Amino acid sequence: MKFKDSLIALIVLGICLVWAVIDGGAASQGIGSALRLMTPLLLACLAGLYSERAGVFDIGLEGKMLMAAFTAASVAYLTGSAWLGLLAGIGGSLALSLVHGLASITFRGNQLIAGVAINFLASGLTVLVGQNAFGLGGRTPALTGAGRFQPITLPFADALRDVPVVGPIYSGLISGNTILVYVALLLVPVTWWVLFRTRFGLRLRAVGENPASVDTAGVSVTRLRYAAVAICGILCGIAGAYLATGLSAGFVKEMTAGRGFIALAALIFAKWRPWQALFATFLFGLLEAIANLYPNLDLGFITIPSMFMNALPYILTVIILAGFVGRAIPPRAGGEPYVKER
């Protein structure tokens, strides 16, 4: 890995380290919070990564997450099982993915417009169905007990608690999250392996760069792109389910609050690569956690308001896009529907 590529990772670890030295207690809480805030972003970012690497731009991450959050919360409430909720979340998101695929792959429509339509569809449909089903104005009733993903304690977490350095990190930060956080983290190496070490991944990347060559080799562009869009739907489904049944206890209208778009920013920031996606989303989560803990961050010589911290992910993305820290070049065939014959 080149130095420039590991820059984000170094920045993130640097912030964590400095914070831990200055105020250990707050840092431990803040980094824990960052981890929770990162998870939906990371899942959505990886979802976008699959889709965009295959040449299908996806503005609709937000809508898919929203739909998943709604179906997950509804089913978890009705069945009392967070796992069935997760399945329903994946199902809801996958359905929208298929709509996206149908519009932009089969019918060769504009991918961005299809994505925007999905956002509108999800925003309206969740409230409409929710109001009809529960009569709470689009909210779902509050989830309790097994209807939510509870934090799990990893093995040896209690035994290691008093060991210096390792103890607080392992017991306080790594242990005690819901299972979906570990799923999200695990998906990073899995995504890297799939994309860069398997035949499927090679073809997926090729279809995003030069679909004609893939087609010439006798591999179906349509099938590959549908597969990518479906994986995108599954990951968005997990992200939405985590929002509704892991982080909070039920669905509230528009509860994704722009996270799908921040995930897109993170995807550009990470230049469409899985490990960088992990660090980019963690950086964004960390910035939000810092803004939450210190609404007015006093650095001694200057006071930074929380608004600036909240805007920082976007500012950083613009800087990256402007090419100051290496250029972010999207997959070359991205946004273009593949036309086999004219």
Add this chain to the structure above:
Amino acid sequence: MSLIKSLLAGSALTALTTGVAFAEPALIFDLGGKFDKSFNEAAFHGAQRWVEETGGTYRELEMQSEAQREQALRRLAEVGANPIVMTGFAFGDVLTQIAGDYPDTKFAIIDMVVDAPNVQSVVFAEEQGSYLAGVMAGMKSETGTVGFIGGMDIPLIHKFECGFAQGFKATQPEGKVVINYTGTTPAAWNDPVKGGELARAQKSQGADVIYAAAGGTGIGVLQAAADEGILSIGVDSNQNHLHPGQVLTSMVKRVDNAVYDAFTAGTDLEPGVKVMDLAAGGVDVAVDDANKDLVDAEMQAAVDEAKAGIASGEIKVHDYMTDNSCPAS
């Protein structure tokens, strides 16, 4: 041709009759949505109470975006709805512009003052209700630190914050109030995930009672507080029942009374500024079955004392919006 003619005549007739015969009142909900378990929902309950008592009907509209405000108001005024009640400060600018165009229609705006001969401006003394909530938080807090989580960062919400801080400082002069705002865009009203994280962050800074004035975001705050085993304070509607025994109280703002009164007054709605303060029953702290175990006699006495003090003018609760500053922070 004759068919079109009769259709036209028919529609003209219906338009006329709706305009003259039924002066239906109308209610417009702001972006938080009708069932936000909070501000807009309270308005809805007021309208429903009027329906149950009079058997009348009313028109309603829910805003979906900022751009719809003017269109919605004009549309309702043109179909003859009267009076038109709107919830939320955000209607202020639009109403100022259009009120003059419909001199025969009465408007009522909640949470904002619009100076026009056919507009009733209903404002609540949120600082007084929040002061009482602050007193209760001060009595309950063992750590000497309490939290405030606001929705969108606007002066109106600072008014809640400032009243709360004053009440808390009156009980615990050395205490500390941790203050967070969810955001600066309307999305800040509907982000329970961020609300929950803010509540956890405040708990880590020692807060053991958290007051949420944040619409739908507050649902996440109350949930996280209940999960973390600390107390929360709801807002606008009575939210005590959301987590029985874990919500200390709710600062209720009787938006329902304001809407009910406006609907009852009908076309005779009196223009001018109507202040719904503690004395007028406009604001209060809710005590019911869900939180009665949390409120002991001592706390109730303190609240009653504060109420009497505010009523007699002995306690002056500063209103943030008069000078955009707060003496307590």
